[in-house]
Amino acid sequence: MSFINYASREINCKIVYYGPGLCGKTTNLQLVYQKTAPDAKGKMISLATETERTLFFDFLPLALGEIRGFKTRFHLYTVPGQVFYDASRKLILKGVDGVVFVADSQEERLDANIESMENLKDNLEEQGYELEKLPFIIQYNKQDLPNCTPLEELRELLNPNGVPDFTACAQTGEGVFETLKAVAKLILLELKKGGTG
Amino acid sequence: MLDPQHNSFVMYDEEFQRISAVIEKLLRESNSKVIFLVDKNGQLIASCGETEHLDTTSLASLTAGNIAATGGLAKLIGEKEFSILFHEGEKDNIHISIIAQRVILVVIFDHRSSLGLVRLRVKKASDELAKIFEDLAVKAAEMEKTGNADSPFAEITDDDIDNLFS
Ligand SMILES: Nc1nc2c(ncn2[C@@H]2O[C@H](COP(=O)(O)OP(=O)(O)O)[C@@H](O)[C@H]2O)c(=O)[nH]1
Ligand SMILES: [Mg+2]
Numbered sequence: 119m120s121f122i123n124y125a126s127r128e129i130n131c132k133i134v135y136y137g138p139g140l141c142g143k144t145t146n147l148q149l150v151y152q153k154t155a156p157d158a159k160g161k162m163i164s165l166a167t168e169t170e171r172t173l174f175f176d177f178l179p180l181a182l183g184e185i186r187g188f189k190t191r192f193h194l195y196t197v198p199g200q201v202f203y204d205a206s207r208k209l210i211l212k213g214v215d216g217v218v219f220v221a222d223s224q225e226e227r228l229d230a231n232i233e234s235m236e237n238l239k240d241n242l243e244e245q246g247y248e249l250e251k252l253p254f255i256i257q258y259n260k261q262d263l264p265n266c267t268p269l270e271e272l273r274e275l276l277n278p279n280g281v282p283d284f285t286a287c288a289q290t291g292e293g294v295f296e297t298l299k300a301v302a303k304l305i306l307l308e309l310k311k312g313g314t315g
Numbered sequence: 316m317l318d319p320q321h322n323s324f325v326m327y328d329e330e331f332q333r334i335s336a337v338i339e340k341l342l343r344e345s346n347s348k349v350i351f352l353v354d355k356n357g358q359l360i361a362s363c364g365e366t367e368h369l370d371t372t373s374l375a376s377l378t379a380g381n382i383a384a385t386g387g388l389a390k391l392i393g394e395k396e397f398s399i400l401f402h403e404g405e406k407d408n409i410h411i412s413i414i415a416q417r418v419i420l421v422v423i424f425d426h427r428s429s430l431g432l433v434r435l436r437v438k439k440a441s442d443e444l445a446k447i448f449e450d451l452a453v454k455a456a457e458m459e460k461t462g463n464a465d466s467p468f469a470e471i472t473d474d475d476i477d478n479l480f481s
Contacts, residue, residue, distance in 0.1 A: 120323045121358040122467070125331030129468075130358045160372045165380075174380060177357075179372045182479040186467050190479060193357065193376065209383040213356030299480050306476050309323070309468040 119213045120309060128189045131305050132213055133298075136238050137220035138230035139171070139199030142259040145288040146220060147178045147194055150298060153291065154180060172198040175210050185306070192302060199234065208241050216253035216305040217242075218297055220288075221276055223258045223266040228275070235276055253304030256283040257297045262290070324354060325458075330451045331361065337443050338420075339363050345436040347424035348407065352444070353378050355417055364423075374421070378411065382419055401430065412437055415445040 121130040135143040144164065151162045160179035167173050176196040183190060197207040219238065221231045239249050256277050258269065269285065277283050282300050286293025338350045342364050351362035351371060357379035362371050381400070389396045400411040410422040410433050420441065422433050 119356060121326070121354060121356070121360075122323050123326040123331070123360075125326055125328045132356060132358075161370055163373055163377065174384070177373070177376045179376070185471055185475050185479065188467055205387050206384075209380070209387060212383065213354075295480070302479070303476050306468065306471065310471050 120215050120305070122188075126189075127187055128191060129185075129309070130191045130193060131215040131302075131309075132193045132195065133216045133218065133301055133305070134211060134214045135194065135196040135218045135220055136207075136234065137199060138222055138227060138234040139201075141199060141220045141222035141227070141231070141234075142286075142288040143196040143199065143220050144172055144176050146218075146257075146259075146286075146294055146297070147176050147196055149288060149291045149294045150180070150194065151178055153295070158182065171200070172196055173203075174198065174206050182302070190306075192305075194298075201233075204237065204241070207237070208244065211241055211245065211247075214242075214247070214252070215308070216301045217249070217255075218301050219254070219256045219276070220286075221256060221258050221272060223260050223272060223285075224263055225265050225267050228267055228272075231272075231276060250279065253301055253308055254281045255297055255301045255304070256281060257286045257288075257293060258283065259286045259288050259293075261285045261292075262287040324356075324358075325455050326360065326451070327454065330447055330454070333447050334361050334444065335363065337440055337447070341422070341436055341440040345422065345424065345433045346428035347422050347433060349421075349423040351375065351421050353419040353421065355379055355382065355419060360418065378419055378421055382411065382413065399434075410434070410437065412441065414441050415448050418444070418448060420444065 135146055137143055147162060151159060158181050163177040165174040178194040180192045180194065181189060182192060195210050197210050219235060242249050258272050284293045284297050286297060288294055334352065338352065338361060342350050347364065349364035349366055349369060351374065352360040353375040354360055357376040359371050359375040385400060386396045396413065398413050402409040407423055407425050412420050414420050420437065422437060424433055
């Protein structure tokens with residue numbers, strides 16, 4: 119749920135990066151953080167375990183600039199991917215305006231991707247959201263690795279509705295900003311359509 | 316109107332002024348250092364006091380995460396929610412409460428105040444804030460009905476959006 123503040127002339131939107139454990143969600147945010155000008159970003163917060171696995175969420179606030187006199191802010195969140203953190207994932211999805219699904223393109227992670235996608239749908243539904251109606255982007259990450267499932271097959275399994283999708287190597291930054299721009303754009307178009315209601 | 320997917324939370328000038336007045340009064344009457352109001356989704360709504368050295372955006376997000384997590388805990392043990400949280404530090408303390416089930420009020424205070432005083436003043440301010448948020452909801456619904464709710468984004472173009480990333 120976006121927050122339009124006429125008093126401070128700001129608009130805030132929430133983007134959640136979803137996907138199986140170790141697919142590269144945190145890496146996506148780290149890269150956005152590294153490549154964004156200091157005045158356009160806040161602190162990146164990572165609530166992680168000692169082994170750097172996301173425990174609750176990562177959070178990165180971005181201030182992109184103005185549209186029609188309104189400061190446009192995006193709050194980026196990641197969820198913990200491990201199956202047993204489902205309760206935390208549900209909490210983070212609350213009030214989401216747009217979702218990026220980060221898939222791990224490696225063959226041995228195919229089942230984990232599918233399972234995570236199902237989990238995303240279930241958790242959204244539980245809160246009265248439908249994935250089909252949300253701004254939604256898919257990213258096929260880790261394309262640099264040799265053992266990837268062919269793109270066509272990934273698409274068929276993960277993107278039957280043909281939402282905008284991107285290949286990526288989050289480690290080097292390839293595809294990271296394309297993904298972010300695409301979801302931000304869908305969210306803004308949604309606002310344009312929706313008025314405040 | 317309560318379709319969560321297609322609703323923005325809107326704040327207007329008038330209500331923002333009223334909210335600011337209430338939290339500024341609360342700041343004075345409770346002798347506290349900082350007060351802020353956060354939407355349950357982690358968006359900062361208003362703040363006052365010694366905020367210059369505080370990262371209020373991060374505070375807002377973590378507060379909402381904190382409330383969400385304790386809310387989850389509450390459900391697990393069969394409670395609806397814990398309506399007040401209190402964290403005690405060496406110098407500063409944080410008092411967190413939920414207003415009208417949707418907005419989070421955070422009061423940071425030190426030895427110049429006390430938990431008892433903060434509690435007392437928060438209670439009064441909460442009622443006033445709840446009333447304002449009620450008015451805000453009514454207003455937003457009316458705006459929507461009368462078609463006055465045209466989003467400032469109704470006219471945006473693809474170029475506007477592309478320019479954001481240039
Ligand atoms: N080879 C390769 N490794 C990646 C890529 N993206 C992320 N990683 C690595 O995958 C591991 C897990 O990434 P992380 O972002 O923590 O995953 P998360 O669990 O989804 O947050 C880390 O060691 C990353 O360096 C990529 O595009 N290619
Ligand atoms: Mg992570």
